[in-house]
Amino acid sequence: MEMFPLGSERNNAKSISATIAGYARYWYWFLLGVAIAIGCTIVYLRYLAIPKFLVTSTLLIKDNKANPDLSGAGKFTASEATQATKSVDDEIEVLKSKSLMLRVVNELSLNTSYYVQGRFKDVEVYERNLSIKLIINNLDSTAFDKTIVVQPTSNNSFFLNDLTGGNVSHEFGKQITTSYGTFTIVSTSAYIQQKGSESKKIIVRFRSPRSLVDEFNGNLTIAPIKKESNALLVSIVDALPERGKAVISKLLEDYNKEALEDKNLAATSTISFLDNRLSNLTAELSGVENRVEKYKSQNEVADVSTQASSYVAQAGENTRKLSDWATQISVLESIEDYLRQSTGPGQSQLVPSTLGIQDQTLTGLITKFNDLQMERERMLRTAEPGNQIVQSINEQITNLRANILENLRNIKNGLVITSNSLKANSRQFSSRIRNVPVIQREILEITRQQAIKQTLYEYLLQKREEAALVLAATSSNSRIIDVATVEPYPVSPNKQLLYLVSILLGIVVPFTGIFIKDLLNDKVQTRQEVEQLTQTPILGELAHSTDSGIILSKSNRSPAAETFRFIRANLSFAAGGRENKVLLVTSGMGGEGKTFFTINLGASLVLAGKRVLLLELDLRKPALSQELDLTPGPGLTDYLISNEVPIHDLLKASNKIPGLMAISSGPIPPNPAELMMSPKLGELLAELRLSFDHILLDTAPVGLVADALSLSSAVDSSIYLVRCNYTYKKQLAIIDSIYRSNSLCHSMIVLNDIKNKDSYAYGYGYDEKSANKAAKRSNSLEIRA
Numbered sequence: 001m002e003m004f005p006l007g008s009e010r011n012n013a014k015s016i017s018a019t020i021a022g023y024a025r026y027w028y029w030f031l032l033g034v035a036i037a038i039g040c041t042i043v044y045l046r047y048l049a050i051p052k053f054l055v056t057s058t059l060l061i062k063d064n065k066a067n068p069d070l071s072g073a074g075k076f077t078a079s080e081a082t083q084a085t086k087s088v089d090d091e092i093e094v095l096k097s098k099s100l101m102l103r104v105v106n107e108l109s110l111n112t113s114y115y116v117q118g119r120f121k122d123v124e125v126y127e128r129n130l131s132i133k134l135i136i137n138n139l140d141s142t143a144f145d146k147t148i149v150v151q152p153t154s155n156n157s158f159f160l161n162d163l164t165g166g167n168v169s170h171e172f173g174k175q176i177t178t179s180y181g182t183f184t185i186v187s188t189s190a191y192i193q194q195k196g197s198e199s200k201k202i203i204v205r206f207r208s209p210r211s212l213v214d215e216f217n218g219n220l221t222i223a224p225i226k227k228e229s230n231a232l233l234v235s236i237v238d239a240l241p242e243r244g245k246a247v248i249s250k251l252l253e254d255y256n257k258e259a260l261e262d263k264n265l266a267a268t269s270t271i272s273f274l275d276n277r278l279s280n281l282t283a284e285l286s287g288v289e290n291r292v293e294k295y296k297s298q299n300e301v302a303d304v305s306t307q308a309s310s311y312v313a314q315a316g317e318n319t320r321k322l323s324d325w326a327t328q329i330s331v332l333e334s335i336e337d338y339l340r341q342s343t344g345p346g347q348s349q350l351v352p353s354t355l356g357i358q359d360q361t362l363t364g365l366i367t368k369f370n371d372l373q374m375e376r377e378r379m380l381r382t383a384e385p386g387n388q389i390v391q392s393i394n395e396q397i398t399n400l401r402a403n404i405l406e407n408l409r410n411i412k413n414g415l416v417i418t419s420n421s422l423k424a425n426s427r428q429f430s431s432r433i434r435n436v437p438v439i440q441r442e443i444l445e446i447t448r449q450q451a452i453k454q455t456l457y458e459y460l461l462q463k464r465e466e467a468a469l470v471l472a473a474t475s476s477n478s479r480i481i482d483v484a485t486v487e488p489y490p491v492s493p494n495k496q497l498l499y500l501v502s503i504l505l506g507i508v509v510p511f512t513g514i515f516i517k518d519l520l521n522d523k524v525q526t527r528q529e530v531e532q533l534t535q536t537p538i539l540g541e542l543a544h545s546t547d548s549g550i551i552l553s554k555s556n557r558s559p560a561a562e563t564f565r566f567i568r569a570n571l572s573f574a575a576g577g578r579e580n581k582v583l584l585v586t587s588g589m590g591g592e593g594k595t596f597f598t599i600n601l602g603a604s605l606v607l608a609g610k611r612v613l614l615l616e617l618d619l620r621k622p623a624l625s626q627e628l629d630l631t632p633g634p635g636l637t638d639y640l641i642s643n644e645v646p647i648h649d650l651l652k653a654s655n656k657i658p659g660l661m662a663i664s665s666g667p668i669p670p671n672p673a674e675l676m677m678s679p680k681l682g683e684l685l686a687e688l689r690l691s692f693d694h695i696l697l698d699t700a701p702v703g704l705v706a707d708a709l710s711l712s713s714a715v716d717s718s719i720y721l722v723r724c725n726y727t728y729k730k731q732l733a734i735i736d737s738i739y740r741s742n743s744l745c746h747s748m749i750v751l752n753d754i755k756n757k758d759s760y761a762y763g764y765g766y767d768e769k770s771a772n773k774a775a776k777r778s779n780s781l782e783i784r785a
Contacts, residue, residue, distance in 0.1 A: 022526070026514055034506030041502040044493075047120040051490035055244035056235040058225070058481040059252055061091050088230055091478070092222050095234065095255055097382050101213045101220075104250045110212055110243070112136065115203040122203055126242045132158070132172075132185055134204055139181035144208040146180060151201050158185065181206075216247060231481065241486040248484035256476045262378065266370060267471040269350040274464040277334060281457045288450040292443070318426045319444070323452045325419045330456060332412045339401055339408075350374070351404070362407050369400045524727045527751055533729060534736035539574060539719060539748040540567035542597065544755045549596075549627065550656055552603035564604040567750060571717075574748060580716045582685060582695045584744065587721040588703030588731035593752040594721050595623045598698040599657075606659045610693040613651075614662040617699045619672035619707070622665040624698050628654040635666020640678045647687060661692070672700075676707045685714050702744075703734045709743055718744035723752040 023030075094100065105111065112134050115122040127133055131152055151159040151167070159167040162178065170176055172187045219237045224230075234252065238244035339351065350370045376393045383390055524530060527541065545551055545560035552561055571580060585598045598614055605612045616624040619637060630652045639645045654660040669675055688695055697715065699708035712718075720735045739747045 022518075023511065023514060026510065029510040029514070030507055033510040034503055037502035037506035037509075038499065041498050045495060045498065049493045050124075050239050052237050052239050052492040053241045053244065054235055054237055054487040054491045055241060055248050055484050056233060056482075056487070057248045057252060057484040059095075059232045059234055060479045060481050061088050061230045061232065062477050062479065088224060088232070092232065093382075094258075095222050095232075095251065096217060096220060098213050098217065099381050100251065100254060100258070101217055102209060103254050104247060105209050105212050105216070107254070108246055108250055109136065110247075111139075111207045111209050113205045113207055115205065117201050117203060124239060126240045128188075128242060130202060131188055132202060133188055135184045135186060137175065137182040137184065139183070139206065140179075141208075143180035143206045144211075145206065147203060147205045149201055149203055150185060152187070156187070160185075237491060245484040245486060252478075252480055256478055258381075259477050262374070263477075264471055265374065265377065266350045267467050270467045271464060271471065273338060274460055274467065278457065278460050278464060281453055281460065285450070285453045285457055288446065288453055292446050292450060318422050319448050319451070322419060322422045322426070323448065323455060325415050325422065326452050327456050327459070329412055329415045329419065330452075332408050332415070336405060336408045336412075339405055359407070359411055362404065362411065365400060365404045365407060369397065369404060372397050372400065522729055523725050524722055524729055524732070524751075525724060527754075529729065530722060530732060530749060530751060533732040534739065534749070536720070536735050536739040536747055536749050537574075539750050540570050541751040541754045542567075542593070544753050550599055550603060552600045552607065552657075554607060563754075564600050567601065568604045568608060574717065574746070578716070581689055581693065582697065582715045582717075584697045584699055584708060584711055584715040584718045585721065586699045586702045586708045586718065586744075587723075588727060588734050589701050590621065590704070592701075592721045592723040592727055594618075594701070595627055595698055597719070597721055597750060597752065598624065598696050599627055602660050602694070602696050603657045605694050606657060611691070612660055612694045612696065613688060613692040614654075614660065615688075615695060615697045616663060616665040617676070617697045617707070617711070619665050619669055619675060620700050620705065622668070624662065625664040628660070628662050629656055630654065630662055630664050633664070635664040636681075636684075637666035637669050637675065639666075639684065640675050640680050641669070647684065673705065673707055673710070676710045681711075682714050702738070703731055712744050715745050717746040717748060720744075720747060720749050721752050722749055724754055726753065 112127075113124060114127055114130055115124050132150055146162070149161040151161075153159065153169075157169055157171045160170050160176065161167050170185065172185060175182060175184050216236065221235045222232055225233050234248060236244050236248055238247070335351065350373050351366050372393055376390060376397065379387070379390050379393065518525070527538065530538065540563060542563045543559040545558070547560075551558070552564055571583075574580065583601075585594050585601075587594050595618075602612045602614050614624060614628070616622050616636065618624070625635075633652060634645050634649050636650065639647070639650055650663045651661050652664065654662055675681075685695065697711065699711065702708045702720070708718075718738075720738070722732070722735075735747060735749060738744050
């Protein structure tokens with residue numbers, strides 16, 4: 001039981017070493033797969049891969065504390081400190097906006113890509129390294145993804161092929177007009193250095209700016225260097241390092257320009273408005289001064305201030321008040337006219353400050369109006385005019401304009417009423433000084449107009465200088481810490497990773513193929529599979545042999561021959577002290593090696609000095625007689641159907657194996673199953689037991705016919721042949737059913753054609769070479785003896 005354990009006592013789990021050994025048999029496939037994968041990787045890296053480099057720059061976003069408030073009104077509060085992170089996130093979105101990248105693409109003229117023809121692929125180069133440069137004057141959308149080929153020559157000209165016709169010669173610097181656009185090709189300093197010899201062909205491809213924006217934005221990365229830091233790391237991955245540096249530098253430059261433009265928008269609008277008003281007031285003030293001069297000249301008036309001094313003093317006070325109210329009314333009217341003029345759909349000018357009007361409601365409305373205008377302009381950079389948020393801001397601006405106009409009218413009406421009251425007082429004072437000459441009164445009126453315009457002029461001039469100071473002091477909200485630099489080694493492709501992946505693929509692909517092959521293979525491969533599918537004991541294993549005939553001889557030490565000797569030894573242990581003379585050999589189907597096993601096992605027993613008889617009981621398809629080269633004569637069929645054939649006439653000596661006796665099957669009968677059940681067969685076996693030590697029965701496959709089952713009571717042991725890579729796994733259910741039901745006496749399995757050198761069949765430590773040497777030594781010893 002220790003040598004032939006039951007299936008329930010075996011370890012059904014397939015060991016790891018056995019699994020590894022199963023795959024190790026195909027080591028050459030793994031080696032070939034790794035070699036092919038590494039070779040493909042080398043070819044890809046050498047001829048197909050496009051190296052890409054990382055270009056980085058560092059940008060500092062200034063917070064609100066860094067911007068001084070020139071008016072002195074703004075104070076830094078603790079709530080502003082919490083706006084730093086949000087501000088940085090907003091600036092990142094601005095830097096990654098498509099409108100800003102489109103501006104970069106247009107300014108750098110990146111919509112033309114240049115390639116130099118190579119042996120295996122066209123290599124893209126930057127225009128600074130080329131002998132030509134293409135300047136686009138006008139390009140139609142049909143030209144996008146269109147390719148032209150430029151071949152510079154040595155006489156300040158070039159051949160142009162736009163793939164619609166043959167090569168056409170052109171001169172550098174002259175405009176070229178085509179159906180898809182107008183452009184000019186000029187030579188660079190590189191062409192001057194190469195002059196005298198023709199340059200390589202240059203392939204020019206026109207690119208869509210929108211697709212370039214998507215491509216660059218896809219490779220652009222912007223992130224804070226540290227958490228809660230205002231410093232940003234701006235990086236881009238590009239196949240052309242010089243182009244990547246140009247894109248990053250221009251991106252940061254345009255970002256700073258737009259930020260300054262946003263900040264200067266309000267100050268510029270205020271200065272423009274003040275310049276217009278000052279120009280008008282200068283003309284009006286000059287007119288009033290000319291009237292005073294002309295009036296005094298005509299009336300020959302020098303100084304009448306001494307007349308009615310007390311009334312003049314009171315009238316002067318009224319005049320001053322009238323001047324203040326008139327100034328405010330004039331300012332309100334100017335703002336009202338400015339708002340009415342900027343009500344068009346495309347108008348987005350900011351309303352200037354209230355210029356001294358002491359009304360908090362009006363000041364708040366105008367401040368909110370200007371904030372909405374600036375917010376609308378900022379949104380239009382990244383959103384369409386029809387955007388819902390933009391429309392909402394437009395509605396708020398319209399409502400605020402109406403509210404401001406209504407507030408202006410109310411304030412102006414109040415000022416007009418007050419001014420009328422003051423004018424009435426002035427008329428009262430005038431009536432009281434009726435003794436004062438009319439000249440004095442007219443001079444006072446002219447002087448009053450002059451004072452109003454002079455005061456307004458000085459006020460507007462002061463505000464204009466303040467606005468100019470704010471404009472001059474505006475600084476960018478960012479600062480470039482590190483300029484764009486290129487990493488020395490490409491970041492893509494990653495050679496180490498590619499080689500690692502190629503090695504893994506070289507292993508995984510053969511592994512997967514072998515695994516699928518084994519998974520789909522429904523034939524017996526190893527001893528472990530037999531042990532898992534049946535509880536029948538395994539007598540032994542037969543190693544693979546290239547010879548399908550008789551392999552047992554005195555001098556044969558091959559692994560296949562040694563396995564038969566091993567099985568011969570196991571037979572004595574399998575007997576367990578009982579008689580084990582008659583052995584039945586069968587299988588599940590034809591071709592599994594029953595006859596081969598029977599002959600060679602018989603030869604092994606003969607070599608051990610045993611009297612052995614082989615009985616050919618496969619009456620349907622006999623093969624044993626032919627293999628042993630038996631002499632013609634009566635066979636088993638003749639004996640079973642006739643009473644006149646004696647037993648000694650059936651025995652024939654093998655011409656190939658000295659000492660081995662055999663009984664052939666004779667002619668093929670029409671009823672082999674019935675003949676196998678004949679009582680004479682049992683009597684024959686009983687008689688033969690007396691003369692031979694071992695009787696081997698070569699029977700028909702038990703998986704196809706039931707002939708062998710009828711011999712169960714006449715045999716001592718049954719051997720079932722299972723051939724590796726030939727017997728189907730489902731056929732093991734036959735021997736398992738026979739073993740469980742004891743249909744054949746003492747059933748055992750022999751595994752035939754084992755090719756795995758790690759199996760028990762190869763456990764002797766011999767190989768063909770060592771076996772041949774051992775045979776030669778044995779022969780030489782016999783000769784000496």
